[in-house]
Amino acid sequence: MIGIRLFGPTAVEIDGQLLPGVSVGRRPRQILEILALSAGQPVGKDRLADLLWEGNPPASYAGTLQSYFCLLRRGLRLASGRKSILATPSYGYLLDATQVDVDLMTFRRLTTICLDSNAEQAVGRTVEAMRLVTGDLLASEPYVAWAAEAREVARREVVTACVNGARMANGIGDARRAIGLAHFAIAHDRLCEEAWQHLMRVHWLTGQRGDALRAYAELRDLMLEELGEEPSPESRELYLAILRDNPTGRVDSVAGEGVELRMLLRLLRQTLDATPGVQAPAQDAHLSGVALTVLERSL
Numbered sequence: 001m002i003g004i005r006l007f008g009p010t011a012v013e014i015d016g017q018l019l020p021g022v023s024v025g026r027r028p029r030q031i032l033e034i035l036a037l038s039a040g041q042p043v044g045k046d047r048l049a050d051l052l053w054e055g056n057p058p059a060s061y062a063g064t065l066q067s068y069f070c071l072l073r074r075g076l077r078l079a080s081g082r083k084s085i086l087a088t089p090s091y092g093y094l095l096d097a098t099q100v101d102v103d104l105m106t107f108r109r110l111t112t113i114c115l116d117s118n119a120e121q122a123v124g125r126t127v128e129a130m131r132l133v134t135g136d137l138l139a140s141e142p143y144v145a146w147a148a149e150a151r152e153v154a155r156r157e158v159v160t161a162c163v164n165g166a167r168m169a170n171g172i173g174d175a176r177r178a179i180g181l182a183h184f185a186i187a188h189d190r191l192c193e194e195a196w197q198h199l200m201r202v203h204w205l206t207g208q209r210g211d212a213l214r215a216y217a218e219l220r221d222l223m224l225e226e227l228g229e230e231p232s233p234e235s236r237e238l239y240l241a242i243l244r245d246n247p248t249g250r251v252d253s254v255a256g257e258g259v260e261l262r263m264l265l266r267l268l269r270q271t272l273d274a275t276p277g278v279q280a281p282a283q284d285a286h287l288s289g290v291a292l293t294v295l296e297r298s299l
Contacts, residue, residue: 004036004103007103007104008134009135009140010032012032027068028068028069031052031065032072033141033147034052035094039100040095041094043092043093043094044092045061048092049061054145084096085100104137106132107129111129122164122168123168126164126165126181130162136151136155162182162188165181170198170201173205179203182195191226193219193231196235197235197238199215200215200235200242212242213239213242216239
């Protein structure tokens with residue numbers, strides 16, 4: 001069995017042994033990567049040439065492609081022929097998906113939620129899938145357009161899978177995995193509000209109100225810095241709900257209360273800068289009411 005890793009630098013394993021780098025040259029390696037992205041689906045010669053030479057293949061590209069393909073087979077110690085793992089059917093080139101394990105394809109299988117799966121199983125598969133994400137997809141190809149496009153698609157898939165996993169983990173009370181998956185999503189998209197919301201929620205549900213408020217503060221700082229915008233109404237309402245919630249009628253702790261007070265003072269100070277287009281929290285009736293409640297509890 002051949003294993004192909006596309007997350008991080010491209011690597012190949014044969015029968016469990018890692019090859020010492022895909023030392024077959026840049027073009028043969030790129031052929032392997034393109035075929036791995038479409039494992040099980042043939043790639044036409046014209047399409048492959050267009051990707052390799054970024055829309056400007058040489059006139060004699062057919063013979064050049066064949067020579068690169070031979071180098072690739074030799075480097076991977078594969079036989080030739082139409083039944084090879086790297087086959088050359090008449091319509092193009094093909095990586096036989098039944099004889100290879102491509103980490104990206106495994107990632108996608110794991111993160112596809114089946115209708116008969118329960119939340120605990122789905123969360124487990126999501127965590128297993130994230131173990132495959134050892135770096136940016138196709139890190140060996142930092143500049144070529146087709147790799148950048150595939151990398152962005154994979155990044156969005158990672159974020160979406162983590163957000164879904166964090167939501168389900170929160171639903172079954174698995175705080176550890178909810179936190180881990182939310183952080184994993186944020187690492188791949190710092191402005192993913194839904195991931196921040198799940199992080200706030202899991203801290204809140206586990207009694208860590210200070211950490212929940214701190215998460216909102218980080219989100220707000222990021223959005224103001226990078227977008228010049230406040231968080232969405234959903235994030236804001238969640239933040240206000242966390243502030244209002246105090247089941248015991250007492251402050252959680254001196255440290256927790258300090259976080260709340262610092263947060264409110266910080267929000268109020270930021271409005272003094274008169275950020276264009278941003279509503280002053282002190283003029284917001286909901287936030288002002290919550291602020292008064294928290295301040296009264298501290299007396």
